[in-house]
Amino acid sequence: MYIYLNTDFVEADKAVVHVSDLAIQRGYGIFDFFRVMDNVPLFLEDYLDRFYASAATMRLDVVLDREAFKSTLFELIKRNNLPMSGIKVILTGGNSPDGYQISKPNLIIQQTALKFPPDTVQPEGIKVITHEYVREIPNVKTINYITGIWTQKKMMEQGAADVLYHMRGEVSExxxxxxxxxKQDGTVSTPSQNILHGVTRKHVLELAKKKFTINEEVVTVNDVHxxxxxxxxxxxxxxxxxxQIDDKRIGDGKPGAVTLTLLQDLIALEREERERSRLIKVL
Ligand SMILES: Cc1ncc(COP(=O)(O)O)c(C=O)c1O
Structure with a gap:
């Protein structure tokens, strides 16, 4: 298995960064993550848009321009030949002389095998709990997942599968x-603020717009109830x-028709995207 590190493809167990890296010293860095299906990176342009935007906001230089970045990704996909996988692109604050200044970022591109959630999850649905928190710089995909990781114990103790962040009753992500x-009137709503603009969120909104009324707006815990x-x-x-959210059942406590329709539409969109990418390769 190969990892791309700064300028070279290296074997995974030889990909090392120095302890002076600002990601280790201060947790400073960004990343992005996308799926590869049948060796095709899905919706790559969307993820690259977000990656370059996160890097610019966090004052981290990306040495590879967009075309060079894509060539590197395709080469990694070819070398690893992991048809169903995820690719994580990490950009750190770099080896810092004093453990505080941003330096030349380290770029790590890592590919790992990836499975979808087990088949039982979609038909049954999940319980989530709420936690009061807003991510720092929410529109950037930083490497800071401290609260998410820290709340895992509370989540497991309460038999939940995830933790929904809210601030004073306004939910985010x-x-x-x-x-x-x-909502009860059939409209589809998603929080507009204090969120990372997910690529899946974007596609689901586009799909939902074709069949339902959509709103990007403030959503409260009460709206969820x-x-x-x-x-x-x-x-x-x-x-x-x-x-289920905390101790409240949502709707009739079963996955709903709108949710399942959108899931099928998303799977179909991914299929179209794979076909499109294959055609571009042939041409
Ligand atoms: C904070 C946060 N919100 C939302 C998402 C979902 O984004 P996407 O659909 O692009 O995976 C992620 C992805 O990891 C995330 O880290």
Whole structure:
């Protein structure tokens, strides 16, 4: 297995960064993550847009321009030949002389095998709990997942599968997923603020717009209690129905029709994207 590190493809167990890296010293860095299916990176342009935007906001230089970046990714995919996988692109604060200044970032591109959630998750749905927190610099995909990792114990003790962040009753997102509700009038709503703009969220909104009324707006915990359906979205999970929040059942406590329709539409969109990429390769 190869990892791309700064300028070279290196064997995974030889890919090392120095302890002076600002990611280790201060937790300073960004990353992005996308899926590869049948050796095709899905929705790559969306992820690259977000990666370069995160890097610019965090004052981290990306030495590879977009075309060079894509060539590197395709070469990595070819070398590793892991048809169903995820690619994580990490950009750190770099080897810092004093453990505080940003330096020349280290770029790490890592590919690992990836499975979708087990088949039981979509038909049953999940329970989530709430936690009061807003991510620092929410529109950037930083490497800071401290609260998400720290709340895992509380989540497991309460038999929940994820933790929904809110601040004074306004919900935002999960540590690694975006959030949607279907209201009693059939409209689809998703929080507009204090979120990472998920690529899956973007595609689900585009798909939902074709069939339903959508709103990007303030969503409160009370809205969730009153909702007919709720679900989360992410690159690795696609769409997962949520049937309980804290001790409250959502809707009739079963995955709803809108959620399941959007899941099928998303799977179809991914299929189209794979076909499109294959055609471009042939041409
Ligand atoms: C904080 C946060 N919100 C939302 C998401 C979902 O984004 P995407 O659909 O691009 O995976 C992620 C992904 O890891 C995330 O870290």
């Amino acid at each position: 999960f540590p690694r997923c975006n959030f949607f509700v279907v 009153q909702a007919r359906e709720a679900f989360l979205t992410s690159t690795t999970k696609r769409i997962i129905p949520i049937v």
